[in-house]
Amino acid sequence: MADxxxxxxxxxxxxxxxxxxxxxxxxxxxxxxxxxxxxIDLFEDEEISVQEAAVEAIIKIGGTDAVRQVAPLxxxxxxxxxxxxxxxxxxxxxxxxxxxxxxxxxxxxDVRKFAVDILGLIGSPEATEKIIEAxxxxxxxxxxxxxxxxxxxxxxxxxxxxxxxLDTAEDPWLQFMLVESIGxxxxxxxxxxLHEMLKQDDPLIIASVIxxxxxxxxxxSAKPLIDMLDSIAVSLKQVVVGALDKIESVEGQEVFESLDxxxxxxxxxxxxxxxxxxxxxxIAKILKHVRHEKTxxxxxxxLGDHHTEVIAEAKNSLLSFAPISxxxxxxxxxxxxxxxxxQLIGIINDMSDKDLSGILLAYVDHEDPEVRSKxxxxxxxxxNTVGLEKIIELTSDVNREVQxxxxxxxxxxxxxxxxxxxxxxxxxxxxxxxxVAAESLKVMQLDDTAINNLIxxxxxxxxxxxxxxxxxxxxNPPENYVSDILxxxxxxxxxxxKLIIDMYGKMQCKEVIDDIIPCLNDEERYVRIATISALSRxxxxxxxxxxxxxxxxxxxxxxxxxxxxxxxFTGEEAGKALLxxxxxxxxxxxxxxxxxxxDIRYQPAIDLLKSMKDKxxxxxxxxxxxxxxxxxx
Amino acid sequence: xxxxxxxxxxxxxxxxKRSGLFFEENxxxxxxRRLENRMSVTNCETVKDYLRLIKYDIRGTELDAFVxxxxxxxxxxxxxxxxxxxxxxxxLPIIMEEKKKLGSRNLKIWSAACSRGCEPYTIAxxxxxxxxxxxxxxxxxxxxxxxxxxxxxxxxxxxxxxxLKDVPPLVRMKYFTxxxxxxxxxxxxxxxxxxxxxxxxxxxxxMRTMAGYDFIFCRNVxxxxxxxxxxxxxxxxxxxxxxxxxxxxxxSESVARLSAAFQIVRLNNSLVYQKS
Numbered sequence: 087m088a089d090x091x092x093x094x095x096x097x098x099x100x101x102x103x104x105x106x107x108x109x110x111x112x113x114x115x116x117x118x119x120x121x122x123x124x125x126i127d128l129f130e131d132e133e134i135s136v137q138e139a140a141v142e143a144i145i146k147i148g149g150t151d152a153v154r155q156v157a158p159l160x161x162x163x164x165x166x167x168x169x170x171x172x173x174x175x176x177x178x179x180x181x182x183x184x185x186x187x188x189x190x191x192x193x194x195x196d197v198r199k200f201a202v203d204i205l206g207l208i209g210s211p212e213a214t215e216k217i218i219e220a221x222x223x224x225x226x227x228x229x230x231x232x233x234x235x236x237x238x239x240x241x242x243x244x245x246x247x248x249x250x251x252l253d254t255a256e257d258p259w260l261q262f263m264l265v266e267s268i269g270x271x272x273x274x275x276x277x278x279x280l281h282e283m284l285k286q287d288d289p290l291i292i293a294s295v296i297x298x299x300x301x302x303x304x305x306x307s308a309k310p311l312i313d314m315l316d317s318i319a320v321s322l323k324q325v326v327v328g329a330l331d332k333i334e335s336v337e338g339q340e341v342f343e344s345l346d347x348x349x350x351x352x353x354x355x356x357x358x359x360x361x362x363x364x365x366x367x368x369i370a371k372i373l374k375h376v377r378h379e380k381t382x383x384x385x386x387x388x389l390g391d392h393h394t395e396v397i398a399e400a401k402n403s404l405l406s407f408a409p410i411s412x413x414x415x416x417x418x419x420x421x422x423x424x425x426x427x428x429q430l431i432g433i434i435n436d437m438s439d440k441d442l443s444g445i446l447l448a449y450v451d452h453e454d455p456e457v458r459s460k461x462x463x464x465x466x467x468x469x470n471t472v473g474l475e476k477i478i479e480l481t482s483d484v485n486r487e488v489q490x491x492x493x494x495x496x497x498x499x500x501x502x503x504x505x506x507x508x509x510x511x512x513x514x515x516x517x518x519x520x521x522v523a524a525e526s527l528k529v530m531q532l533d534d535t536a537i538n539n540l541i542x543x544x545x546x547x548x549x550x551x552x553x554x555x556x557x558x559x560x561x562n563p564p565e566n567y568v569s570d571i572l573x574x575x576x577x578x579x580x581x582x583x584k585l586i587i588d589m590y591g592k593m594q595c596k597e598v599i600d601d602i603i604p605c606l607n608d609e610e611r612y613v614r615i616a617t618i619s620a621l622s623r624x625x626x627x628x629x630x631x632x633x634x635x636x637x638x639x640x641x642x643x644x645x646x647x648x649x650x651x652x653x654x655f656t657g658e659e660a661g662k663a664l665l666x667x668x669x670x671x672x673x674x675x676x677x678x679x680x681x682x683x684x685d686i687r688y689q690p691a692i693d694l695l696k697s698m699k700d701k702x703x704x705x706x707x708x709x710x711x712x713x714x715x716x717x718x719x
Numbered sequence: 720x721x722x723x724x725x726x727x728x729x730x731x732x733x734x735x736k737r738s739g740l741f742f743e744e745n746x747x748x749x750x751x752r753r754l755e756n757r758m759s760v761t762n763c764e765t766v767k768d769y770l771r772l773i774k775y776d777i778r779g780t781e782l783d784a785f786v787x788x789x790x791x792x793x794x795x796x797x798x799x800x801x802x803x804x805x806x807x808x809x810x811l812p813i814i815m816e817e818k819k820k821l822g823s824r825n826l827k828i829w830s831a832a833c834s835r836g837c838e839p840y841t842i843a844x845x846x847x848x849x850x851x852x853x854x855x856x857x858x859x860x861x862x863x864x865x866x867x868x869x870x871x872x873x874x875x876x877x878x879x880x881x882x883l884k885d886v887p888p889l890v891r892m893k894y895f896t897x898x899x900x901x902x903x904x905x906x907x908x909x910x911x912x913x914x915x916x917x918x919x920x921x922x923x924x925x926m927r928t929m930a931g932y933d934f935i936f937c938r939n940v941x942x943x944x945x946x947x948x949x950x951x952x953x954x955x956x957x958x959x960x961x962x963x964x965x966x967x968x969x970x971s972e973s974v975a976r977l978s979a980a981f982q983i984v985r986l987n988n989s990l991v992y993q994k995s
Contacts, residue, residue: 104958107954107958108927111923133980134978134979134980135954135957135958135978135980138950138954138978138979138980139954142947142950142951142954166979485880486879486880486881486901487880487881514900515899515900516900516901516902518879519900588759588762612760612761615761615762616762618762619762619764642776642777643761643772643776643781646771646772647761647762650763650764650768672775673775674771674772674774674775674776677771677775678768678771681767
């Protein structure tokens with residue numbers, strides 16, 4: 087290791103930049119603090135990428151040695167060196183606090199400011215205490231730095247000191263910084279002083295006060311903020327809406343419900359013409375709480391917006407007004423352009439408490455494929471079979487997205503025709519369509535015809551079809567068809583063999599034990615793993631000797647699966663097998679075996695576990711301790 | 720799924736260490752189905768059993784398979800075309816001019832974390848369409864990804880309609896053929912321009928073998944990495960580029976935030992990063 091460090095330190099002096107950089111990176115990985123001073127020399131390198139590699143390496147090495155050598159660089163004439171030193175100290179964190187505590191009393195105010203900034207980045211309670219001391223500094227830059235740092239940390243222990251300073255602060259920049267930082271503390275204790283400051287003339291400070299009131303999220307701020315909307319510039323109106331949005335986000339306060347709805351609408355709706363999508367999104371969110379006949383119209387108007395986040399928020403708020411009458415919905419649909427149609431159809435089922443299949447059928451033949459998709463999707467959510475034929479027809483639409491929507495729409499239709507259509511798509515040469523059909527079938531209740539069809543597909547000439555069919559059967563094991571599926575254990579596709587064995591495992595079907603034991607020798611690892619798992623789920627002690635044999639398998643994963651599977655058994659035979667696993671060469675398997683003997687309460691393992699303790703360390707050592715404790719309880 | 724917060728933390732740390740991919744606490748929904756699927760394939764009944772399998776398996780095959788299942792992101796042809804056009808019209812002529820001066824007609828382009836191959840194939844099509852003398856150049860386009868599954872798809876180069884939604888009709892007619900299943904198969908002319916290879920962007924040793932590139936595309940990838948991993952990857956991209964070479968990240972990703980070693984250049988109204 088020492089030679090390697092020396093070689094790398096020597097490489098730091100290479101004329102080749104890449105060699106220097108790689109050496110710095112590797113020294114960082116080694117973590118040897120003898121490299122620190124040599125790495126600091128690279129701060130003078132002409133290549134910035136080399137300097138950056140040196141900085142990252144010192145950060146990785148870390149420790150008080152690094153702090154001691156780097157801290158003096160805060161006095162460097164070169165800004166880049168000072169920045170590198172700051173970066174390192176901030177990343178080193180706690181180990182740097184002692185040194186920085188000295189530097190906040192330095193004669194040089196720039197050094198004091200750096201120290202405060204770095205402590206702010208460290209942000210721990212200890213660092214916070216030191217920064218509060220700096221609020222009394224005689225240099226305004228240091229004080230502003232301390233105020234900003236305290237705001238970023240957000241520790242409420244600093245709030246009283248900041249409010250006290252705000253009372254006496256005269257410098258507008260310091261006032262601004264104080265208000266921003268107080269806001270970040272999110273404490274209602276500062277509400278009174280901030281409301282008072284809304285009367286200020288300076289727009290910069292007012293904006294800051296509004297933002298801070300938003301951060302604090304106190305309901306009492308909503309009314310004064312809405313009141314000021316008439317008398318302020320557009321840019322400030324956006325800030326007010328942002329603050330109201332934050333106040334709205336506090337659950338259970340009913341802030342806007344308690345205000346006069348006509349008054350709130352009157353102030354907010356004109357702002358929907360604003361170009362800023364965030365402002366529109368915030369208003370859409372607030373309107374959810376404004377119960378007024380004109381609110382729904384305002385929200386519908388946002389469904390045609392160009393910004394998806396505005397539309398999403400408007401939809402969300404509209405849903406809170408449900409149910410809306412058939413007539414009203416039809417009226418809005420008839421007035422909608424294609425963009426609005428897509429959005430409205432997307433939520434239409436949730437907007438009404440009545441069945442809307444009739445309305446939706448008018449849109450499944452729409453020229454715009456996105457509207458067709460949304461309509462068929464919505465039709466799929468209705469609880470009846472109205473439009474089922476149309477949905478089945480759309481599974482053959484010219485547009486792939488409409489086809490997918492139609493296949494998904496069939497899920498809720500427990501209808502033999504729907505199931506048959508989905509099964510037919512399993513033979514599609516399109517992997518995407520066959521996957522969607524399979525996902526739909528997995529969550530449906532399948533009748534005998536469907537199960538027989540799926541069993542037939544296990545021999546389909548297309549591999550993907552065979553796998554999809556097996557995955558559906560594995561998801562919903564058909565208990566009356568155990569023997570009909572056995573031949574799939576000889577499938578040429580290993581995924582099919584695995585899925586069918588998983589299926590038998592889920593069914594805990596003991597009658598197939600003799601049929602699946604040969605699969606312990608399958609050529610595919612995952613089939614062998616599935617077999618071990620399935621046999622253990624069947625919990626038949628006859629299988630233990632077969633499983634124990636697998637502990638001699640050269641494949642680590644196979645032995646691992648065997649150990650975790652043996653947890654399903656209790657008794658001497660499983661315990662003895664696990665004792666063998668405790669002496670496995672693989673740490674992973676020993677750990678699993680330690681857990682397993684504890685899980686099955688196999689007390690004869692205690693002696694072996696105790697003798698193992700001397701040879702093991704770290705995770706295995708602690709796992710043994712835990713296991714012995716459990717076994718001795 | 721029954722997974723404790725400790726198990727989730729351990730799982731995401733293993734993934735992070737292996738791949739650089741970073742999953743915050745609220746991303747359980749994303750991992751859950753994929754984890755269930757891998758547990759079903761490996762017949763692990765508990766998360767604890769599966770965690771032990773990926774943590775202690777020396778060859779790391781199961782961890783690789785799990786990472787593979789996490790990285791199949793949606794992509795499509797001609798994605799973020801303005802940026803690609805700034806490559807074709809802005810940076811490519813600069814590099815070609817420099818190469819001509821040096822008597823070289825070699826171009827090396829790397830599409831890192833290329834997913835299903837839409838990006839490297841799009842680059843190949845754009846070169847064919849917009850660079851008249853491209854056939855007189857020796858162009859190497861390399862697509863790499865951590866997922867062997869998507870690399871198989873890349874080599875097969877058959878795509879459904881949604882991948883082609885932004886492909887201009889004439890380009891579609893020229894380079895794609897409709898299959899019996901209404902999918903689209905990329906013609907050999909473009910397929911032969913791109914090679915694919917397996918690469919983990921945080922594998923320091925293998926990354927050091929990637930050298931001599933004129934352009935690197937790594938768009939919308941680093942958003943899945945945490946800052947230290949992103950810094951490491953960008954630093955290694957810097958090593959892989961020729962002097963004067965360009966790197967393209969996604970719009971929400973910033974090279975400047977991760978490294979000062981690149982020069983920002985304004986070309987055709989867009990900002991690009993160049994190795995100085």
